Amino acid sequence: MPTCGPARVSRILTRAGRATGALYRDAHGREHELRARTVILCANGIGTPRLLLMSADADHPDGLANSSGLVGKRLMMHPFAAVAGVFDEDLGTTAGAWGQQIQSMHFYETDADRGFVRGAKWGLQPTGGPLGLTRSYPWSESERPLWFENFHDTLQARLGRSPMWSIVAEDLPYESNAVSLSPDLVDPDGLPAPRVAYRADANSRAMLAFHTARAVESMEAAGAVETVVGPMIRASGWHLMGTAVMGDDPATSVTDRYGRCHDIPNLYVFDSSTWVTCGGVNPAATQAALALWSSEHLLAEGPR
Numbered sequence: 001m002p003t004c005g006p007a008r009v010s011r012i013l014t015r016a017g018r019a020t021g022a023l024y025r026d027a028h029g030r031e032h033e034l035r036a037r038t039v040i041l042c043a044n045g046i047g048t049p050r051l052l053l054m055s056a057d058a059d060h061p062d063g064l065a066n067s068s069g070l071v072g073k074r075l076m077m078h079p080f081a082a083v084a085g086v087f088d089e090d091l092g093t094t095a096g097a098w099g100q101q102i103q104s105m106h107f108y109e110t111d112a113d114r115g116f117v118r119g120a121k122w123g124l125q126p127t128g129g130p131l132g133l134t135r136s137y138p139w140s141e142s143e144r145p146l147w148f149e150n151f152h153d154t155l156q157a158r159l160g161r162s163p164m165w166s167i168v169a170e171d172l173p174y175e176s177n178a179v180s181l182s183p184d185l186v187d188p189d190g191l192p193a194p195r196v197a198y199r200a201d202a203n204s205r206a207m208l209a210f211h212t213a214r215a216v217e218s219m220e221a222a223g224a225v226e227t228v229v230g231p232m233i234r235a236s237g238w239h240l241m242g243t244a245v246m247g248d249d250p251a252t253s254v255t256d257r258y259g260r261c262h263d264i265p266n267l268y269v270f271d272s273s274t275w276v277t278c279g280g281v282n283p284a285a286t287q288a289a290l291a292l293w294s295s296e297h298l299l300a301e302g303p304r
């Protein structure tokens with residue numbers, strides 16, 4: 001009998017063009033087979049394509065649901081930057097959750113004059129208490145060093161007085177940004193690790209340069225005595241989208257608009273792997289809405 005504890009799916013099983021269940025390993029590395037009439041993947045933008053690729057078999061040598069060749073491709077991760085301002089007066093920026101409290105979509109839409117397409121969402125957030133202010137990001141970019149003889153003065157200057165804009169930029173879908181299987185790295189169960197190839201393009205770099213410059217201006221206009229620009233994080237990687245794209249045409253998409261794989265009618269993807277574009281806002285609400293939309297359709301239609 002399977003034991004309780006973490007379980008890692010190693011393979012989706014198929015027979016005669018249909019999914020029949022999954023193989024998984026329990027916490028002790030023992031393998032179990034789970035049979036199912038319908039299989040739904042919700043392993044997010046890296047885990048889902050990894051599982052589809054790991055499930056390659058004689059009938060699907062390039063991985064499951066991959067007749068389009070798009071499984072794992074078009075990874076989008078929301079390039080991210082931040083701008084903090086330090087003010088003379090106490091603005092209460094130790095209070096509240098470390099998350100956005102005001103949102104601006106002022107520069108969200110495309111403006112051809114800016115030299116790039118799409119835009120970004122700004123979220124104004126507190127920078128937290130003393131420990132939060134020792135984070136390397138974005139503070140290590142400050143010209144005012146934090147540690148050693150400056151410690152008390154710098155911390156005092158920032159504590160409660162330093163709001164920050166977080167900037168979440170829309171990513172464009174490129175096939176070269178992709179999840180594949182590592183040829184040499186494995187996870188603790190010996191399964192191939194995902195290999196992620198991702199490069200922020202010129203559009204993203206131009207977009208973030210524009211947005212950080214505007215965010216600095218907004219802080220200065222509000223009276224900031226210092227601004228600190230945290231550069232684009234090399235691999236933001238906490239929003240994962242686009243790697244099993246939905247569409248009407250099986251030649252150019254992995255699933256249909258309800259997350260059903262074109263190639264395997266009882267295999268579904270209910271996570272943001274199916275996104276065609278990613279917008280420039282945090283994804284969880286849309287992920288939940290799409291999962292609901294897909295689930296309702298599956299229930300209404302019934303298992304295939």
Ligand SMILES: Cc1cc2nc3c(=O)[nH]c(=O)nc-3n(C[C@H](O)[C@H](O)[C@H](O)COP(=O)(O)OP(=O)(O)OC[C@H]3O[C@@H](n4cnc5c(N)ncnc54)[C@H](O)[C@@H]3O)c2cc1C
Binds near residue numbers: 007042047099238284
């Ligand atoms: C630090 C951080 C901050 C974030 N902040 C925000 C935010 O402010 N707002 C927002 O909207 N979003 C935010 N996100 C993104 C948000 O958390 C994710 O988009 C969301 O959790 C995705 O939900 P999901 O269920 O699709 O995937 P996940 O939450 O990633 O769940 C997928 C699950 O599948 C499991 N899995 C993968 N492969 C296998 C396998 N082979 N076998 C078994 N299990 C497997 C994983 O272990 C995981 O538990 C943040 C993410 C991070 C990391």
